[in-house]
Structures are given as C-alpha cells and as structure tokens.
Amino acid sequence: MERRTYPSDLSDREYACLEPYLPSPPPCGRPWRWPLREILDATFYIVRTGAQWRQLPHEYPPWPTVYWHFRRWRLDGLWERLNAALRERLRVVAGRDPQPSAGIIDSQSVKTTAVGGVRGYDGGKKLSGRKRHLLVDTLGLILRADVHSAALQERATLPQLLAGADEEFPRLGHVWVDQGYTGTGRAWIERELGWGVEVVRHPRTWERGFLGVWDPSAPGGFRLEYSTVRGKRGFQGVLPRRWVVERTFAWLMHSRRLARAYERLTATDEALIYVTMSRLMIRRLARRAR
Secondary structure, three states: OOOOOOOOOOOHHHHHHHHHHOOOOOOOOOOOOOOHHHHHHHHHHHHHHOOOHHHOOOOOOOHHHHHHHHHHHHHHOHHHHHHHHHHHHHHHHOOOOOOOOEEEEEEEEEEEOOOOOOOEEEOOOOEEEEEEEEEEEOOOOEEEEEEEEOOOOHHHHHHHHHOOHHHHOOOOOEEEEOHHHOOHHHHHHHHHHOOEEEEOOOOOOEEEEEEEEEOOOOHHHEEEEEEEEEOOOOOOOOOOOHHHHHHHHHHHHOOHHHOOEOOOOHHHHHHHHHHHHHHHHHHHHHHHOO
C-alpha cells in the first residue's frame, strides 16, 4: 500500500527537476535497495522538522541507510554541487546570468548544544555557539557557506569562506558587507580577489556637538553646552542590499534542524545549509515549470 506523504516530501514535478543531478547506481556490486527519492524525502524530513536521525518515521527507509547516503554525499561534495546546479538553473529562469556579478557577505551566530564540537563565545551577540558565514548573490541564493566558532571575527574568517571564489565565480566583482568587515577584511578582499567592497552602515542614531541652553545670566541669554543628542532607537528600516542576506538567514531558520547547531562537525552544519537551500530552490523551479 502506498504511504501517505509528508509536507516535506518531493512531488513528482519537484523530483523531475532534481533527478538529472543525482548519482546513478553503480554498474556492479550490490544493487540499491531503496530508491533515491525515498532517501531524499527522509533527509528533507529531518532538516525541516528537526527530528533526530534515530527518530525517523518508519515510513521512510531505515535511518542508518538515510544517514549513510547523507554522509557519503557530504564527503563527496554532492550537496554543494547540487546547490550550485540548482542556483544556476534558477537564475536563468529568473532572467539572470548563471554566474553572479555581485554578492553580499554576512554571518549569523547560533547557539550549540551539549553534543560537543567547535564552539566559542560571541561577545557582540552574547551567546556561546557557532557562526554561519554566507556569501549570497543579489537574489539571496547561497554561493558559499562556512561554519566556524562564534569567537572568531568575520574579518578573520574571510579567507576560509572566500578561498578560490574568484576562480569559481569569474563574473563576480563587487560585494556588500557590514561594518564588521572594515579594515583587514575589506583590504584582504580587494587585495586577494580584486573585488570592489562597499560597506553598508547603520544610520546614525546620535549626534554630538554644542547645544544652546537658555541661561538668563549668560551674555545674550544663552550658553553653549557640549552634549550628545539621541535619535530614534530600535528598527530604522531595512539596510540597502544587506536585507537580502538577512532574508536568506530567515529562509534557513524555517528548517528546525538549523534553529541551533546540533551537529558535532561544522562540515555537517554546512551540508545541512546546502540541503535546506536546495529544497527551497527545487520548490521554486517546480512552480516555474507549471
């Protein structure tokens, strides 16, 4: 009897968009018992719901089989290649060149659990965990993802995120960053990659200067007093270009597996980011194909 589908499962149209990029069964050896579509449905279920591997529902293949495929594809780089292929195809559908000409860089700090692995304390966000460092295009699609200790500053981890990016993305020539990349980070991008860098700053919420204060005893009835005038606090509106990468982080947080850094290895965290983004792009491609 055919099982009932979960909301995270692939539809026929979505699987047709994904199937050309999947590996073929080996010509010799033991044949695969479970179809790749079932393996992918189980992986997307884990990522979307945040369930543990051992808590995988019985309608799916056994969890060791699903995890074996997920890990093997992580080691082979298949998840990253899948993300790249779907991204280029989606850019073409959107009327863009497959290769981007500009990008946005930013990071997100997330808490870790007691499972262990790399972690650190982010003094700016006041949390202990890891940072997800992303390079996205102007559509918000992920070009590069890197996960590292939250104790490391963004400017210090740029070489880890962008190593070889100028060769992988030959058209890319300009990036937008926040104030955390000024100084050595901006200089490294301009020197090593030859890209233009634009720092998008927050609007100033205060002004310093001399303020005229009413004083009848002073000449003219006023005296000058140095002060700091506070402006508006809280949300001041979206920042140009930077809102694109913030929206990408919001897309990732829809998957409960990424609500925290549950994994022991940062490479697994990076693979889950590519899995989440691939699932989102598959859905968009299937809608465009109607």
